[in-house]
Amino acid sequence: MQRRLRLGLMALKYALRVREQLAALDEILALAAEVPEMQAVVWVKIIETYRAVDESALDVAWRKHMPKLDVENASLIAKKWFAEGKAEGKAETLLRLLGRRFGEVSPRYRDAISAATIEDLDTWLDRAIDAMSIESVFVPVAH
Structure with a gap:
């Protein structure tokens, strides 16, 4: 135990x-x-x-x-790589959008983005479109 x-x-x-x-x-x-x-x-x-x-x-x-x-675990790894690519693309898009809207993105926000789930990235992308500040993009996400 x-x-x-x-x-x-x-x-x-x-x-x-x-x-x-x-x-x-x-x-x-x-x-x-x-x-x-x-x-x-x-x-x-x-x-x-x-x-x-x-x-x-x-x-x-x-x-x-x-x-x-067994082989089932190999498919889990393949799924991870697919999800990783999807998350990396969203993270890159979010960083680009934040950089264009608010200037240089601090390491604090870069770390949050790199550790985020796809759901968090989607939420932050939606918020970044019309946010008044970078801080308002990263208000904690309720799951």
């Missing part, structure tokens, strides 16, 4: 820490290997939210820690 909790909390913690995701991946997956009932959940979390983890890092981690995972 304690390993499950630790694994879940660790996976969630680094979902929001884009700059630390790659460094934490090995530790998270080593722990996931010890908690088989949570492996699929952890993989989905990493695939959906860990933007700093690219295809090659996932492949290396997969082979090292989860060599027995």
Whole structure:
């Protein structure tokens, strides 16, 4: 039970820490290997939210820690890459729009954009069109 909790909390913690995701991946997956009932959940979390983890890092981690995972997980990785491309496109569009409307975009907002979900990016894009300030674009999004 304690390993499950630790694994879940660790996976969630680094979902929001884009700059630390790659460094934490090995530790998270080593722990996931010890908690088989949570492996699929952890993989989905990493695939959906860990933007700093690219295809090659996932492949290396997969082979090292989860060599027995089935082909279904490969399709999850493919879905991640598709979603990643979609999110990157929206993030680039948002950064361009914000730059045109409000000037240089601060690192604080760049980090928020790089860690955002597609839903958040869509909301911020809609707001950026007629926002009076960059701050009003980033009012917390209710899920």
